[in-house]
Amino acid sequence: MKDVYSVLKRPLFTEKCDRLKAKYNKYAFEVAINVNKIEIRQAVEQIFGVTVLKVNTMRVHGKVKRRGRSEGRRPDWKKAIVTLKEGDTIPIWS
Template identity: 40%
Template structure:
């Protein structure tokens, strides 16, 4: 799997911004569901040219969703997805995400 197929998008939320601003520099990404830790670490290293110390991977379960349709309420769920939290070495940062 190519590096640009592994990393889908960075996650920018309040919690991920706080983790990114600490001295440990943790970045959160939405990744391909078939990717493993080693593929994710290699993809981040190749795309952003940084040194990666560790990677934590979580499978996020879809949330229940209710919407109103013609025949009443429709029950369903959002799609499940995979999240990776990547820790960089001291002094390293990803400038493309820092400005967001």
């Protein structure tokens, strides 16, 4: 298994993620692009000491950006939405 701190890159703080947390007890993270759901589950459980019920992942394509005539692209990244057991919370969002 990979180092748990290299699996999770950062938590995502958006309005949609805030609604998911309040209504369904789901938390969103940006994760390393080459990890799978099992590694994400183990990393969240080890780092935060919570019980993970479900992990959903998605690949997010980087946006095309322009600066004058030159055109570039932001890198692709991976998002994970983690569902926790009822009553568990992650203290980052508290």
